[in-house]
Amino acid sequence: MKKGLLALLLAAGTFIGCQESTDTPNEQQSKVDMSDFYLFTDQYESKTNSKDDDDKCYSMQELNRQLKENPGLYKKMYNAELHTRKHTAKGKPTGGGGSNGGGGDTDVDVTIVADNLGVVNIPVYIHIVYPNASSISNSQVTSQMSVLNSDFSSTNVNQLPSGTTFANDATDAGFSFTLAGTFRHDDATSSWGTNNSVKSAYPPITPETHLNIWVCNIGGGILGYAQFPGGAASTDGVVLGGDYFGVTSGVYGAGRTATHEVGHYFNLRHIWGDGRCRQDDFVADTPSADSSNGGCPTFPSISCKTADMTMNYMDYTYDACMYMFTDGQRNRMRAIFTSGGARASMAGN
Numbered sequence: 132m133k134k135g136l137l138a139l140l141l142a143a144g145t146f147i148g149c150q151e152s153t154d155t156p157n158e159q160q161s162k163v164d165m166s167d168f169y170l171f172t173d174q175y176e177s178k179t180n181s182k183d184d185d186d187k188c189y190s191m192q193e194l195n196r197q198l199k200e201n202p203g204l205y206k207k208m209y210n211a212e213l214h215t216r217k218h219t220a221k222g223k224p225t226g227g228g229g230s231n232g233g234g235g236d237t238d239v240d241v242t243i244v245a246d247n248l249g250v251v252n253i254p255v256y257i258h259i260v261y262p263n264a265s266s267i268s269n270s271q272v273t274s275q276m277s278v279l280n281s282d283f284s285s286t287n288v289n290q291l292p293s294g295t296t297f298a299n300d301a302t303d304a305g306f307s308f309t310l311a312g313t314f315r316h317d318d319a320t321s322s323w324g325t326n327n328s329v330k331s332a333y334p335p336i337t338p339e340t341h342l343n344i345w346v347c348n349i350g351g352g353i354l355g356y357a358q359f360p361g362g363a364a365s366t367d368g369v370v371l372g373g374d375y376f377g378v379t380s381g382v383y384g385a386g387r388t389a390t391h392e393v394g395h396y397f398n399l400r401h402i403w404g405d406g407r408c409r410q411d412d413f414v415a416d417t418p419s420a421d422s423s424n425g426g427c428p429t430f431p432s433i434s435c436k437t438a439d440m441t442m443n444y445m446d447y448t449y450d451a452c453m454y455m456f457t458d459g460q461r462n463r464m465r466a467i468f469t470s471g472g473a474r475a476s477m478a479g480n
């Protein structure tokens with residue numbers, strides 16, 4: 132123990148060099164670079180009545196709105212990010228990219244950070260809100276739970292062919308999901324929009340310990356939206372359009388809107404950082420991308436001089452064409468469940 136501490140102190144001393152500092156050694160060790168942190172994104176504008184890929188997910192626009200309306204939210208999310216970066220710094224990348232992300236290289240490897248959490252089980256409440264709530268079947272509910280369980284444990288049927296680019300980055304994120312209850316509400320409202328009104332009408336149940344998912348018609352071509360860690364408990368959770376909930380049909384019918392939105396709920400950003408090449412998702416082993424990818428791209432899809440990770444759950448590709456989280460995303464998601472993290476209470480911490 133003492134030897135390890137001495138080594139750390141020596142390493143810190145070497146790194147800091149001759150800079151004068153009044154920080155204690157522990158404070159020096161915990162210094163993390165927050166200079167690239169941002170919350171407001173380029174994606175401000177609502178484009179209603181569009182099926183354009185840009186509108187697939189509304190989580191960032193909803194975040195922008197909440198940041199404008201709630202001045203205290205920025206600080207809460209900054210603190211959540213600080214905690215996350217302290218945790219993920221233990222899995223520093225090799226092969227390129229900075230400690231906070233900036234993964235411009237295709238060939239960046241991130242070490243999985245040991246966190247003693249084991250498989251984190253997430254109990255889930257599902258609120259189905261439709262004029263005829265029975266129109267969303269129990270088999271949709273069951274299949275959605277199965278998709279979440281397989282995608283977050285990397286046991287999904289779609290997988291990277293071994294030996295291909297990014298194959299080393301695909302990971303078991305270490306989460307499982309258990310259905311805690313399904314609630315059906317017959318409600319004549321035809322379209323709920325993206326402003327959390329469905330959550331006001333049917334409030335979340337114990338959001339400190341449970342993931343709440345609302346299934347309703349959102350409208351405007353939006354498939355779903357999620358609240359990031361750090362937001363208000365009264366609006367915490369994920370909203371999904373019924374056409375994209377569970378295994379249904381069509382290009383977004385494989386249940387992966389939920390996987391993507393739960394990724395946000397676990398603090399993942401979009402793979403392209405919701406900006407141009409200069410903005411990042413704070414994950415080192417996801418290459419920089421200039422914008423979202425839609426459809427089912429043929430590899431490689433190049434932007435920012437490297438191949439985009441179009442098969443990542445946090446892009447906008449078709450359900451069958453997205454099938455991986457990376458080691459860096461795993462570290463980032465799990466950080467918020469460690470002691471002091473924004474969702475630590477869900478993991479009993």
Ligand SMILES: [Zn+2]
Pocket residue numbers: 188189190191391392395401
């Ligand atoms: Zn999204």
